[in-house]
Amino acid sequence: MTDFILYGLLAGLGVALVAGPLGCFVVWRRMAYFGDTLAHSALLGVALGVLLEVNLSITATAIPLAMALGLVILEQRGVLSVDTLLGILSHSALAAGLVVISLLSDVRVDLMSLLFGDLLSVTSQDLWIIYGVAGVVLILLGALWRPLINITVDSELAAVEGTNVRLIRAVLMLITALVIAIAMKIVGVLLITALLIIPAATARRISITPEQMAAKASVIAMLTVVLGLALSWTTDAPAGPSVVLCSALLFTMSLMVRQRA
Amino acid sequence: MTSPLMTLDRIDKSFSGQHVLQNISLNLTQGEITTLIGPNGAGKSTLVRIVLGLLAPDSGSVTASKSLKIGYMPQKLHIDPTLPISTYRFLQLANASYQVCHSALASVGIAHLAKTPIQKLSGGEMQRVLLARAILRKPNLLVLDEPVQGVDINGQNALYKMIGSLSKSLNCAVLMVSHDLHLVMSATDQVICLNHHICCQGRPEQVTKDPAYLDIFGQTALYAHHHDHQHSVHGEVLDRNGVHRHGEGCDHD
16 A cells, blocks of 8 residues: 555544544534534634635635634524524635635635545645644543533523533534544545544444443544545545445444434 | 522622512521422522522522532423433432332332333433432432423322322421422412512411412412513513512511
């Protein structure tokens, strides 16, 4: 095997490792559309990064974070339902990203790789970033596990029992933005949510505790990365969509297993 | 008499110009059960949220004793079916040991459900789990928002008895919201009849003789709200001539 396959595999495994537990929160808290919105805004982040000649990883994290903050503010004003707000922001961000990229005529930006990922162009520097971010995310998730579960079960009960709900929610948003920034390289902005929720939904069927579900989602996500890369290697299909397709196949197979609890 | 655990003094709260609570003052004292009654939309839940510290009043003060530890039993709790969690694990989330969780489950009579996924519990079982979680941290103030919602009549009686005996053994203050007047009256030390303002308050036997109470709830044991007064668009209480009037025991202006 050549280096680029190995790098791609390692990058995919690193992202899958954290996509498991984070994906569980996305499923439990019904944040799939929210995840989509942040992912779409990451495209705008990349476009602005190219435009302003700043590190792309920074803008691809910062714009989704700003988007999450804006959402919280709009939600509190109660102008529209969250669903509608997400619909507006999600697609506006995607459109804005596409327009800005098309305006950058002098810089060649590979739009397809941004939208659907480019696992095989991972460099050793990317690997450092992915594993660094994944490490930070795992530490945060581990340290804040109980309060995170508590605000997921019921935020008011958690608040009365002394959990700083706002802080924990903000950390969860930060984690989501970070994971989106590293997952973009693997599956692209359009497929990130799939990488988060499909392994978690698969793991749900064979888990009876939240921890089990998070761990199993990680393992399943890693398995789909391996299978997806193999599929991509043998058929020459793009890697990102191959990973998501394998993920969906595993989920379909899991439907035949009787749910445990 | 011991000093109160929590004192609310002349609380006002309005949402987008609508007065929900006006001039509410009350004391919650160790060992006393306070029941909050009143029609739908009277501001009961808003008052509870202020006591819990989830909501800040527009004016007035909330003074809590330094030792205050709240146990809260929400009206109901929906846990997403995608979250795999057993009853025992749910209790453990309140940061309690194995021992404490199991004795709490046993004291509400559902020790056998420890391993059951929480989404599979019946309405009555779920209320008991919520009660168990509320008493886990040995609170000195127990706040119960309509604790028997969705429970059949027999279960309601049992649950009220349980709340009474648990609060006695914990020697805590209880603030309880209820619709079921006839069931709670006997177990209550202080009744507050709320309709944006405090219509009347006192011991149950006083309150049931209070004209303001009788006007609202009638003579029957069944819960029925007969309005003795009109409300202005701002929620101000007016009598039939459109003038603000007070129930007996009302001391606000």
